[in-house]
Amino acid sequence: MTNVSVMTFNILSVLPILVLAGFGMIVLFVDILFSKRLGDKNILAYLSLAGIIIAAIVSRGTTPIALYSFNETFVIDNYSLFFNFIFLLSTGLVILISHQYMKRENINYGEYYALILFSTIGMMLMASGADLLNIYIGLEVMSISIYVLTGLKRSKLTSNEASLKYFLLGAFATGFLLYGVSIIYGATGSFNLKEIADFLINKGDVTGPFVYLGVGLIIIGLGFKVASVPFHAWVPDVYEGAPTAVTAFMSVGPKAAAFAAFIRILMTAFGSTHYEWQKIVYVLAILTMTVGNVVAVAQTNIKRMLAYSSIAHAGYLLVALVAANTLGVSGMLFYLLTYVFMNIGVFAIVIILSQRNDGFMQINDYAGLGYKHPLLAIAMTLFLLSMAGIPPTAGFIGKFYIFSAAIKSGYIGLAVIGMINSVISVYYYLRVTVVMYMQEPVREFYPLTISPFIVAAVVISVIGTLHLGIFPSKIMELVQQSILTMR
Amino acid sequence: MVEHSMLNLVALILLFPILGTAVNGLVGKRLKKETVSYIACGSVGLSFFTATLVFSGLLLLPPHERLFEKQLFSWIESGSFKAAAGLQVDPLSILLTLIITGIGLLIHIYSIGYMHEDKGYHRYFCYLNLFTFSMLLLVLGNNFLLMFIGWEAVGLCSYLLIGFWFEKKSASDAAKKAFIVNRVGDFGFALGIMLIFLTFHTIDYTEVFHAASQGNFPVGSFTITMITLLLFVGATGKSAQIPLYTWLPDAMEGPTPVSALIHAATMVTAGVYMIARCNVLYMLSPLTMTVVASIGAATALFAASIGLVQNDIKRVLAYSTVSQLGYMFLACGVGAFTAGVFHLVTHAFFKALLFLGSGSVIHALSGEMDVRKMGGLRHHIPVTYKTFLIGTVAIAGIPPFAGFFSKDEILLESLTYGNLIYWSVAAVASLFTAFYMFRLLFLTFHGKSRVEHHVMEHLHESPKNMTIPLIVLAGLSSIGGFLGIPGAHVMSTFLSPVFSASGHTKVSGAEISVHHGEGNPYLMMVVSTAIALTGIFIAYQMYIKKPELPKKLAERFRFIYRVLLNKYYVDEIYTALFVNPTRKIAVFFWKCVDIQIIDGSVNGIARSIGWFSSNLRYLQTGYVRNYAFYIVVGCIFIIVLAALGK
Amino acid sequence: MVQYLPILILLILAFGFAITNIVLSVLLGTQKPTPEKLTPYECGIDPVGSAHERFSVKFYLIAMLFVIFDIEVVFLYPWAVAFQSLKLFGFIEILIFVGIFLICYFYIWKRGGLEWE
Secondary structure (H helix, E strand, C coil): CCCCCCCCCCHHHHHHHHHHHHHHHHHHHHHHHHHHHHCCCHHHHHHHHHHHHHHHHHCCCCCCCCEEECCCCEEECHHHHHHHHHHHHHHHHHHHHHHHHHHHCCCCCHHHHHHHHHHHHHHHHHHHECEHHHHHHHHHHHHHHHHHHHCCCCCCHHHHHHHHHHHHHHHHHHHHHHHHHHHHHHHHCCCEHHHHHHHHHHHHHHCCCHHHHHHHHHHHHHHHHHCCCCCCCHHHHHHHHCCHHHHHHHHHHHHHHHHHHHHHHHHHHCHHHHHHHHHHHHHHHHHHHHHHHHHHHCCCEHHHHHHHHHHHHHHHHHHHHHHCCHHHHHHHHHHHHHHHHHHHHHHHHHHHHCEHHHECCEHHHHCCHHHHCHHHHHHHHHHHHHHHCCCCCHHHHHHHHHHHHHHHCCCHHHHHHHHHHHHHHHHHHHHHHHHHHHCCCCCCCCCCCCCHHHHHHHHHHHHHHHHHHHCCHHHHHHHHHHHHCCC | CHHHHHHCCHHHHHHHHHHHHHHHHHHHHHCCHHHHHHHHHHHHHHHHHHHHHHHHHHHHCCHHHCCEEEEEEEEEEECCEEEEEEEEECHHHHHHHHHHHHHHHHHHHHHHHHCCCCCCHHHHHHHHHHHHHHHHHHHHECEHHHHHHHHHHHHHHHHHHHCCCCCCHHHHHHHHHHHHHHHHHHHHHHHHHHHHHHHHCCCEHHHHHHHHHCCCCCCCCHHHHHHHHHHHHHHHHHCCCCCCCCHHHHHHHCCHHHHHHHHHHCHHHHHHHHHHHCHHHHHCCHHHHHHHHHHHHHHHHHHHHHHCCCCEHHHHHHHHHHHHHHHHHHHHHCCCHHHHHHHHHHHHHHHHHHHHHHHHHHHHCCCCCEHHHCCCHHHCCHHHHHHHHHHHHHHHCCCCCHHHHHHHHHHHHHHHCCCHHHHHHHHHHHHHHHHHHHHHHHHHHCCCCCCCHHHHHCCCCCCHHHHHHHHHHHHHHHHHHHHEECCEEHHHHHHHHHHHHHCHHHHECEHHHCCCCCCCHHHHHHHHHHHHHHHHHHHHHHHHHCCCHHHHHHHHCHHHHHHHHCHHHHHHHHHHHHHHHHHHHHHHHHHHHHHHHHHHHHHHHHHHHHHHHHHHHHHCCCCHHHHHHHHHHHHHHHHHHHHHHC | CHHHHHHHHHHHHHHHHHHHHHHHHHHHCCCCCCHHHHCCCCCCCCCCCCCCCCCCHHHHHHHHHHHHHHHHHHCHHHHHHCHHHHHHHHHHHHHHHHHHHHHHHHHHHHHCCCCCC
């Protein structure tokens, strides 16, 4: 009892997390203490943005070596720093686009901003977790915040339903994840990713099928979070039911976080057995791309279409995971960054155009937009082209890296299927463009109120989409640097 | 280092026009016409001003150091293929930049008056600014890829501006023709660039030319010949040389200021610029040089002969442009790059002047372009007449006007470094030029008025913003030639760093440099002046003294007249040889292959995807229990895979 | 697996004991059911309506708050046990921990989570 070791304790390594937590609580308190005097509650958004900017400042830069702390359960390396950047960027953009929306829908609670910040903390924990349990805790912190956010619009039945569905299925899938973690612990005797990897390299042959089973169950749990088929069924319902700003939030950050954990667990801990889990991910990737793209074709509601498109994008990212080489992982990181810009950009436009209680969400409502609001239509077209993977946008470069990684690893069939899927996706993305430019308006456009916040978000997204598409080399260097310190 | 801070401004030259494009393109519709014109002219004006600063910065450097490269950013990196976006300032590029921005500015100002009534006012200026940007990119880029981008972009702008009045079928047809004919040339150009990359593993000018001048490639090497020939194919398209010249006369469907800027002064000279830029490569291939010179000489004569009998004022000028471009290629082809570039500069002055003058005539006559319905205009529009006269004298080659010196130099060099055939062809073409230009002048401004009555009532001199550019250009056309008088050749000294690597000594031993006769420059001046005067005299006899003579001649030499009037039937031959067969093949592919096989299969796939899609969506029941069931199915599937795997 | 055998035996014995007793009481006991005997409580007031009723969400809210605070207090025990060896570091840690709890409590209070109406 006397040898309670004071663990390797590095407060600086969790500083961004502490900053976000602190600002989350400040937001809550400002809201409950001064809500009567605040009026339009703009201060809450400012505070959250300030928190994000401070967190970004303290987590900027690169590190030459991986720094472990908290008994080697938490790691700061370039990989986690890059993901922190993605999370903070996406959360910041979401706060920019949600402010106006929240006021319009009458749900501008302080809890919204606090929960978004707490959820971001969960994501950071996932990306920085060097230990299965820590990753699990991050996952839960992230998910529980989002369950609540989904049901934030209490007066709307679909919002409640979505929240409950997401919670039930999320709990179910988390069960698989935990079961997998415990099996891995049973087989290898450790939660620590590095120790698991050492064990598998040294005496991997004694574990029997348990490691394989454990990895499979972990893949189910994380596959649920990234919305891979057949664990995707919650996505369309939840995306449609959740408040649009929350949909934008959960389509980007959590997906990136789940992929961060996916890569770290599979590549670090189970890198030596990758021939075995690759088969599973291979099949999941094909299913996810195909189902996502094919079903998206038949959608008439833009939020549902984007839900299926988000499933399809998860499929492309899984292709990179199958490739399991440096190019694949760096392509994946690059793609996630581009996905932040293009997806939040699309949602920003959807939010600008939407009306109270999610009116104006049918694709046909967009008819004639190109003439009525040409700048919005151009921005929307740019984002959709990027999602379809057409140069000179970022989406093209991202897909290019991912598919070339697959080909480099010898998965030519997978790359071909991916490209066929890209072609299918062009159909439904361009359909929106066609409707915008080539059809007569079916109904009047309402007068739009556009806040400077949301304009800033659209402009940042446009710049990001074009910059990454035309000058990818700088970011690509950064990405490649970020995976060097990983193992 | 004041000169370096001046040179560093080079990126601004490009920035201003593209900003103008962006503003006028995005919000021009809502702006007032004056605002649009201030933005457009202001951006080009600022660009011109910056160009003069950069130019003076360059002049401050000692001659052999006059090469400045500014790397903007690394653009594409894919394997060994690296393309950096960088700008290069050297005497050649800055000279062209000054021409583009200077003459561009004058033409922008002129357009304010000319286009004043047009509905597409902001669209016009948006395109014009975009063209300026693209042309500057072509000239200032420091590698072949940037040149290619500029090359394609000016083609696009040319297409947009030729078809500016797209409601007119002839305009949209001409635009398409220009675009398609240029595509043929661009294909060769792109192949040439790929071959350069394959050969040199880089597309940077400095590196390519350095590698080429190291003697790794023997004179006449096959690769270099292929590269230069392919690049020249691009030049024949862009600079309207045989066999791809047919688009340029049709391009006159565009607004006249556009013809002046794009289809006379700047864009069509891109081919000459390209060859001058690649002079190191071209000097390594005597065969290509012969081809360039022959095509140039042939085009000069051929186009001039067509120009003899045309009746559309702009078409005459168009054929004269083709012919003058032929001179420039002839000069390049005999290795006299300085002479070619010199002629490019003077030609830009007087041809822009002539086109703008013709625009002023057309403007005065409410859109009339047929010279048979003009005549006697000199008293009605005196400023236009006087400036047009200066331009005509300049192109005809009468000393001391601009065209005389540059053309004379080409004639001299073609005799010195080329052979007697080149010289005589060029001399005959020069005779033709003097003749048809004065014919045009006499028919338009002298003699009895044949103007239709109702047009006569509106006859008026153009507004100030149109005549002032005319006067400025007339001034330049008068004195521009003194940049290159024999003995004190400012142009040659200035350009020598660019062409020093490939001086004439370099090709000694190659057949083209065998001297067939040392031309005496002063004798040559007398001879070429005599040629020009002869042409003028004939024109005077035919169109002032005995106006009935042309008709008689036309009937006497009926066959030749018809052939010339119909431009040697080249368009018809092309239609029969290329257009119709292509169209037939296209119809075949459209009706049989495309509609039935490709559309059939594509639509079939699309339909089946739609079918799958509408069925798969039934899996989305909305019940949590079903969703959980899918997860369980997935789990079972993974366990089965696990069992199979072990 | 041998070391788990006692547990198995214990399981069998426990289940066996319970099942045997239930079966025995069914077999041996006499059964003469009357409506009174079948009521949940033989004495007292007759039940009114079904027990499957909807409760106000406030019950759950209070219950949930109780569970959360209760569970968190559990964390104080291990600290108390290891108090001596953790020294000042542990003390500060637990102060922060309790501080966060105070903040949560304050938030719930101000939000009206403890008010019934």
